[in-house]
Each structure stands twice: as structure tokens, then as C-alpha cells.
Amino acid sequence: MPAKTIEEPARQIPIYGEYEIVVLGGGPAGIAACVGAARAGRRTLLIERYGFLGGMGTAAGVTNFCGLHANVHGEMRRVVQGIASDLLARIDRLGGLNAPHLVLGKILAQAYDTAAYKIAADDLLAAHKVDILFHALGAGVVMRDERRIDALMVETRAGRHAVRAEVFIDCSGDGDLAAWAGAPFEIGDHDGGMLYPSMMFRVNGVDPDRAGEAWRTIPALMQRAEAAGTHRFPRKGAIVRPQRSGIEWRVNVTQLAGPDGRAISGLEPDQLTRGEIEGRRQAVQAFEFLRTVPGFEKSYIVDLPPQLGIRETRRIVGDHALSRQDVLGCASFADSVGVNGWPIEAHVAGDVIFEFPPIPESRGFNELPYRMLLPQGVDNLLVAGRCASMTHEGQSAARVSGACFAMGEAAGVAAALSLSCNTGPGQIAVEKLQQVLKQQGAFIGRDQAVPEGI
Ligand SMILES: Cc1cc2nc3c(=O)[nH]c(=O)nc-3n(C[C@H](O)[C@H](O)[C@H](O)COP(=O)(O)OP(=O)(O)OC[C@H]3O[C@@H](n4cnc5c(N)ncnc54)[C@H](O)[C@@H]3O)c2cc1C
Numbered sequence: 001m002p003a004k005t006i007e008e009p010a011r012q013i014p015i016y017g018e019y020e021i022v023v024l025g026g027g028p029a030g031i032a033a034c035v036g037a038a039r040a041g042r043r044t045l046l047i048e049r050y051g052f053l054g055g056m057g058t059a060a061g062v063t064n065f066c067g068l069h070a071n072v073h074g075e076m077r078r079v080v081q082g083i084a085s086d087l088l089a090r091i092d093r094l095g096g097l098n099a100p101h102l103v104l105g106k107i108l109a110q111a112y113d114t115a116a117y118k119i120a121a122d123d124l125l126a127a128h129k130v131d132i133l134f135h136a137l138g139a140g141v142v143m144r145d146e147r148r149i150d151a152l153m154v155e156t157r158a159g160r161h162a163v164r165a166e167v168f169i170d171c172s173g174d175g176d177l178a179a180w181a182g183a184p185f186e187i188g189d190h191d192g193g194m195l196y197p198s199m200m201f202r203v204n205g206v207d208p209d210r211a212g213e214a215w216r217t218i219p220a221l222m223q224r225a226e227a228a229g230t231h232r233f234p235r236k237g238a239i240v241r242p243q244r245s246g247i248e249w250r251v252n253v254t255q256l257a258g259p260d261g262r263a264i265s266g267l268e269p270d271q272l273t274r275g276e277i278e279g280r281r282q283a284v285q286a287f288e289f290l291r292t293v294p295g296f297e298k299s300y301i302v303d304l305p306p307q308l309g310i311r312e313t314r315r316i317v318g319d320h321a322l323s324r325q326d327v328l329g330c331a332s333f334a335d336s337v338g339v340n341g342w343p344i345e346a347h348v349a350g351d352v353i354f355e356f357p358p359i360p361e362s363r364g365f366n367e368l369p370y371r372m373l374l375p376q377g378v379d380n381l382l383v384a385g386r387c388a389s390m391t392h393e394g395q396s397a398a399r400v401s402g403a404c405f406a407m408g409e410a411a412g413v414a415a416a417l418s419l420s421c422n423t424g425p426g427q428i429a430v431e432k433l434q435q436v437l438k439q440q441g442a443f444i445g446r447d448q449a450v451p452e453g454i
Pocket residue numbers: 024025026027028029030047048049050053054055056057059060062063064065066067136137138139171172173174176197198199200252308309310311384385386387399400401402404
């Protein structure tokens with residue numbers, strides 16, 4: 001029998017750098033976290049495994065911001081501001097931002113070009129003097145003691161390195177850093193079932209005049225094709241929408257399950273491998289159908305993104321887990337550090353199910369408590385983004401970009417504050433954090449007036 005493990009010899013690891021704040025992951029949460037920390041004058045490093053920023057928004061071809069807006073008593077408002085506004089303005093200046101569009105007649109989303117997003121994010125971080133280490137995969141931690149991280153280990157083309165910091169922020173989306181440091185986490189629903197991943201793709205060469213408002217008709221056309229037996233689709237709830245130019249559309253129609261019907265796990269390399277290949281196969285299948293839609297006859301797949309889109313993996317256990325009730329009941333929290341206006345969006349087997357807070361009776365957004373960002377058991381760590389403390393249902397809403405920007409900004413500012421107060425992130429005065437966030441233009445709910453306009 002071959003041995004199941006192998007012993008790796010201990011070795012001396014070079015220290016890449018010593019920082020005040022290190023952020024793992026450059027998605028919406030990581031981008032905002034770095035800027036929040038660096039604005040306070042803290043020496044900040046962002047570590048990202050790819051060679052560009054944006055997270056799922058670029059690496060998985062999402063190309064659409066959700067959760068920046070809320071349906072406030074029937075009126076659309078942009079409720080996520082602060083650093084997100086700065087980034088959006090930069091994307092817009094590059095000509096890469098669509099006007100917001102209505103989703104299901106109830107809420108706004110806003111499409112963008114991935115190229116513009118990547119460039120705008122580079123510019124934003126450069127403007128705030130954030131150091132970046134691209135092509136570096138976070139691979140483990142060395143603890144100073146049971147409750148404090150000493151260094152994050154990264155694998156780079158130049159080998160393994162250690163990066164030291166006073167405070168770490170896990171914006172990996174998967175809670176990698178928190179898990180390595182021993183913070184408790186949950187995965188999926190009561191049965192471990194996660195939101196299903198999707199392989200996004202974009203088509204070009206669409207005839208915009210003939211396609212018209214095809215996003216309204218495509219779901220029904222798909223149902224008809226299935227009933228007629230000409231095509232089979234892995235899920236309902238197709239999202240096929242134009243990008244900035246009407247000749248280019250994004251397509252969100254696939255759903256990746258394993259042989260047991262459960263969602264492909266973004267934490268299992270073999271499942272991820274199958275998911276990537278099956279995702280591309282599903283994309284081609286969906287495209288064959290799309291070419292039958294008026295206006296799409298001459299279209300072609302212009303982009304399959306670098307990776308499968310993962311919606312959910314680990315979620316840390318903090319002192320408050322944002323829940324379905326919090327989202328649907330538009331909850332308020334004394335320690336609010338931002339807001340989420342996106343509804344429950346559950347990617348379940350074969351379908352996508354939306355649930356909104358009552359319209360127009362409700363204010364349409366919930367507050368995000370600071371406790372979501374504080375993992376248990378590790379004192380110099382914050383966690384922001386889709387792996388923050390939420391229930392499975394709560395995460396289906398607050399995982400989208402808007403709330404991740406808000407959480408990231410709060411985590412970055414909190415990390416900086418903890419250093420000025422010479423205390424852990426868990427001990428800072430939340431009122432001070434709220435005050436700084438408001439001064440920086442963030443909307444955190446509470447006693448603030450809801451921002452006007454979209
Ligand atoms: C198919 C799909 C469609 C979606 N549609 C929308 C939509 O229309 N609008 C919307 O707003 N949201 C949408 N979402 C959700 C949204 O994109 C994500 O939930 C959001 O990007 C999460 O942000 P984040 O910063 O927490 O993590 P992520 O965006 O996942 O970013 C994490 C970053 O960390 C990096 N990273 C991870 N682990 C490591 C490591 N060990 N070492 C180094 N780097 C690491 C990753 O490369 C990545 O850049 C969609 C998601 C999917 C999968």
C-alpha cells in the first residue's frame with residue numbers, strides 16, 4: 001500500500017514584507033478594505049492570486065453590480081456609497097459603466113466592462129498607495145500564539161514567502177485565512193448544501209435592433225424549447241442582458257452540480273475541475289439555443305471567464321450571523337457599518353428564487369452589523385465579503401458586490417482604528433468606526449438620511 005501522506009522537511013521561509021495591515025483577496029471586499037486601511041495612513045498590502053482585481057466580478061465574468069441600490073418604499077436609491085462610489089466613478093470615466101437597469105421590476109443593478117473594472121481598481125489602489133502582490137496564493141498561516149496570526153504564507157513564482165502584519169483582513173471569499181487561523185466557520189445550509197455555482201459567459205455580434213428587449217422573452221423561449229424537447233437547461237431564472245454596447249450580452253444560465261445533484265464545492269479541487277469543464281460544456285449548449293433567438297443568429301462566445309463563478313463556500317461564525325429575517329425584515333443594528341439592499345437570491349437545484357422585503361411598505365435595506373466581520377477565536381483578524389458571518393439564506397443576499405464593498409470598507413477602517421487605539425478589532429469603539437465611515441461618505445443606515453438618486 002502506498003503511504004497516504006508524505007512528510008515535508010521544515011525550511012526557512014523568506015519574509016516578503018512587514019506591514020501594518022494585510023488583506024487577502026482583491027474582490028469588492030478586498031478592494032474596499034485596502035482603501036479604507038490605506039486612507040488612514042496605514043502601510044497596507046493586498047495579496048491576490050490572479051494578476052488583476054475584481055474577484056468574482058472579473059475573474060468569474062459577473063460584469064454586473066448588484067446590491068448598490070435599494071428599493072426604498074418604491075423608490076430606487078443608491079445606498080452603497082463611500083469607496084464604491086469612488087470606484088464606480090473611475091469605471092465610468094473609462095467609459096465602462098452602464099446606466100442602472102431594472103431587475104424583475106423591483107430593484108436596480110448596474111453592468112460594467114471587466115477591463116474597465118480592472119484598470120479602475122488598479123488606479124484606485126495606486127491613488128491610495130496600497131502595495132499589491134499579484135500572482136500570490138495565500139497558503140497558510142504561522143500563529144504568534146493561539147489567538148494571533150504572525151504571518152500569512154504565500155506561494156509565488158519565486159517560491160514560498162511569509163508576510164507579516166499587525167492586523168489581517170480575510171477577503172478571500174472562501175474564508176481561507178480565517179480557517180487556517182482556526183476561526184470557526186460554517187458551510188452551506190443545515191445539510192451542507194451550498195448555493196450552486198455558474199459559469200458565466202458573454203456573447204458578441206448580437207444585432208441590438210433585432211434582439212430588442214430579449215431579456216424579457218428569453219426565459220419563456222427557453223421553457224418552450226424544453227417543453228418541445230429541443231433543448232435542456234440546467235436551471236430556470238436565465239439572466240441574459242446587454243452590456244455597455246448592445247452587440248455584447250452577458251449570459252448567466254448555467255448551474256453546476258456533482259453526480260449526487262448537490263452544488264459543486266468551491267473548496268474541493270476535483271469538484272472544481274469537473275465544474276470548470278462542465279461549466280464550459282453547459283455554456284456551449286446554452287449558446288446553441290441562444291443562436292435561435294432573433295438577433296443572436298450571428299453572435300459568438302467572446303469570453304469564457306478565467307474561473308467558474310463560486311457563490312458560497314465557508315462563512316465565518318461571528319457574534320451575529322446576518323439572517324433571512326434580517327434581510328426580509330430590513331433589520332437595524334446599533335453596530336451597523338453599512339447596508340445591503342439586495343433581496344434573498346437563492347440558487348437552488350434547477351432554479352433561482354428571489355424574495356424581497358415588502359414593497360413599498362419597507363425601506364428595502366438591512367443594516368450590516370460590525371459583529372459580522374469579527375471571527376471568533378482570532379484577535380487580529382477581520383473577515384469581510386461573502387465569507388463574513390451570515391446564515392446560508394442571509395448570505396444569498398449580502399454576498400453580492402454592494403454589501404461586499406460596504407463590509408470591506410468597514411473592515412479596512414476598523415483595522416486602522418484598532419492600530420491607532422492599540423487594541424484588537426474586537427475592542428474598538430464602534431461609534432468611532434461609524435463616525436469615520438460617515439465622514440468618508442459611506443451610508444450606514446442608523447440616523448443618516450437615505451442618499452438621494454441612483
Ligand atoms: C455566477 C455568479 C454571478 C453573480 N452575479 C452577481 C451580480 O450580477 N452582481 C453582483 O453584485 N454579484 C454577483 N455575484 C456575487 C458576487 O460576484 C460575489 O459574491 C462577490 O464578488 C464577493 O466578493 P468578495 O470580495 O467577498 O469575494 P470574491 O469576489 O470571491 O473575491 C475574492 C478574491 O480573493 C482571491 N483569493 C481567494 N483565495 C485566495 C488565496 N488563497 N490567495 C490569494 N487570493 C485569493 C480571489 O482570487 C478573488 O479575487 C455573482 C456570483 C457568481 C458566482
